[in-house]
Amino acid sequence: MKTRYNNLFINLKKNNEKCFIPFIVLGDPNFETSLNIIDNIIKNGADAIEVGIPFSDPFGDGPIIQNANLRAINSKITVSKCFKILKILRKKYFKIPIGLLTYANIVFCNGIKNFYKKCYEVGLDSILIVDVPVEESSVFYKHSLKNKVSQIFLCPPNVEDYTLNKIIKMSNDYIYIISKPGVTGIFNNKIFNTDTISNRIKKISDIPLIQGFGIYSKNQIKNILKSKIDGVICGSIIVNQIEKYLHNKNKIIKKINNLIKKFKESTKI
Amino acid sequence: MTILNSYFGKFGGMYVPQILVPALLQLEKYFIKYIKNKNFIRKFKELLNNYAGRPTPLTLCKNITFGTNTKLYLKREDLLHSGAHKINQVIGQALLTKKMKKTNIIAETGAGQHGVSTAMVCALLDLKCKIYMGSKDIYRQNTNVMKMKLLGAKVIPVNTGTKTLKSACNEAIRSWSNNYHNTHYMIGTSAGPHPYPTIVHKFQSIISSETKKQIIKLENKFPNVIIACVGGGSNAIGIFSKFLNKDNIKLIGVEAGGKNNNKNGASLKYGKIGIYFGMKSNIIQDNYGQIKDSHSISAGLDFPSVGPEHAWLNYIKKVKYVTINDKDAVDAFKILCKKEGIIPALESSHALAYAIKIIKKNPIKKQTIIVNLSGRGDKDIYSVSSFVKK
Secondary structure (H helix, E strand, C coil): CCCHHHHHHHHHHHCCECEEEEEEECCCCCHHHHHHHHHHHHHCCCCCEEEECCCCCCCCCCHHHHHHHHHHHHCCCCHHHHHHHHHHHHHHCCCCCEEEEECHHHHHHCCHHHHHHHHHHCCCCEEEECCCCHHHCHHHHHHHHHCCCEEECEECCCCCHHHHHHHHHHCCCCEEEECCCCCCCCCCCCCCCCHHHHHHHHHHCCCCEEEECCCCCHHHHHHHHCCCCCEEEECHHHHHHHHHCCCCHHHHHHHHHHHHHHHHHCCEC | CCCCCCEECCEECCCCCHHHHHHHHHHHHHHHHHHCCHHHHHHHHHHHHHHHCCCCCEEEECCCCCCCCEEEEEEEHHHCCCCECHHHHHHHHHHHHHHCCCCEEEEEECCCHHHHHHHHHHHHHCCEEEEEEEHHHHHHCHHHHHHHHHCCCEEEEECCCCCCHHHHHHHHHHHHHHHCCCEEECCCCCCCCCCHHHHHHHHHCHHHHHHHHHHHHHHCCCCCEEEEECCCCHHHHHHHHHHCCCCCCEEEEEEEEECECCECCCHHHHCEEEEECCEEEEECECCCCCECCCCCCCHHHCCCECCHHHHHHHHCCCCEEEEEEHHHHHHHHHHHHHHHCCCECHHHHHHHHHHHHHHHHCCCCCEEEEEEECEECHHHHHHHHHHHHC
16 A cells, blocks of 8 residues: 555655655644644655654653653643644645654553544554554554554664564554664764664665654765665754744744755755 | 563553663563572672671561550561662662673662662672762752762752652663663662563562561461552562462552642552553553652652552552551651651651551551561651651
8 A cells, every 4th residue: 555655755766865854742832833833844845744742751852852742741732632733734734744753651541542543533644652662562553554554663773683573574654763872862973873774674675764863964864865764854953943942933933944944955865 | 572471460561662672681581590590699698688687677566556456567678788678679680780791870769768779789899870860859868869979879960850750760761771781770669661570579579588487486477467668669569579379468558648639659549550661550640641740758659650560469459559648657757766766768657657547446456567667767857857847
């Protein structure tokens, strides 16, 4: 079955481009501004978007994303409001792949079956649950298949063969390659060399590989995309603009627009 | 895949980012290998006896029970070097760390007792030590912070989130996912992802092994009731473990009732099942799945979840879980000081308060109660004094 991601990767290849996916937290800093930011991100060149449902304890993320989660929660963003935003987005942007990132308790608390059903109903393309490794994924995966919402797995470059094979088998649209140990953030330079892992995967599968964690500059993106990596996800550097210019909405939009244009430009090969 | 069962019934599991799974599997592998190794066990026991100060006595409290038919014993984990039961399992985990050839330890702490135990054993075994502690807890447990620093540990204040144990746990996981290759995360309680709850259960079971022998020697029979406080649940699982198959012994876990049903640390009573801190267990959370702030006068019980084995024991009704509020815990703290000359930790005071309730309810009943006095209360005198002033 052709998915939005499939179509996207085919089209990008035709145009000699790789994929650029910005990440932001839904409802950060509030419902309206968040929608506005996403509109601008899409207009300025995002190939797909990844959005987070805020969680009070995002221990897989660094302080920038953590603060975004807390800002959203403090502005009374709930899971149902997040689905409202997603519904609006899907209506406006039919073709763009929209991926969700969240934590296990958000899915579990809302009922796994019910949560995936809602994802299907709003036309979500993928879901990544930070604290659900493949070892704990069977129930989640079952509902992802049932609801045609692609399950995305985080894949560390030093992953063992057994786990890697499982990740490849369970992934439909792309695999999220982690570019550094630790959590999300923009100031940790400890980037893994992901050539080995991308070669390992591409030997057995042609599934697209998207790299994320710690990507915050044009040069980094260019370097990463020289390899077999098919695209990048950038989160903290974008979200940081919201924190920096919190009381000046226009400036947030302007700064984020500049980043999006610059980063998308770097994916053209 | 895990070798041991990672679940207690429907509770437990290994809910962490994928990057940490190999570190957990490595820990499980080493635990399985060395828990049956005679030399490892000999070294563990030697340190428990000659460094930590085991066995700890069972003390009969004659004054509190005066005029009643209850025999109340305290299992004196407060007399251990470091002042709390925490050191039992820290020694075990530190020895595993050496076997894994890791050189660094990170830990989180609430009341500071786990931090102090970790810092001590790291000094002893030459391991580098970083302790994450919420800035609110640093303020209320300053004596323990000073001890940790003197012992050579780096205490890292956590200013994010609630600034208590919950935030410290998040920071410790963040830090671990950056350094797992040379660092062991010394989880301080029977909570967290597999294999921690199993490991902590095993190392803390020394408490009930001793208790079983001691009570038979003293009374020639098993007790009627065993009571322990429950935050994450390590001292409770420690004293319950060898009695779990005895149907005629009532096992009671006491959670922090805090101020009221909105401000407490009682995840079994007021929480519901969810996924947090690497495990599926009972969690204090809102209707949307956001983890709520817990509250307890006792920093060690100020945690919004509980070990998965306790969630299971509660679910199958093998252990009865109750709550004691801040005020009753402080009253029990004062009673033990005045009547028996023992200053208990505020955590243990919760268990003691429930024992006093049972005794008062039926003073003529002939019964033997054991309370696990999990730690000593020097660290809590300022919290108690400011509570009394209010």
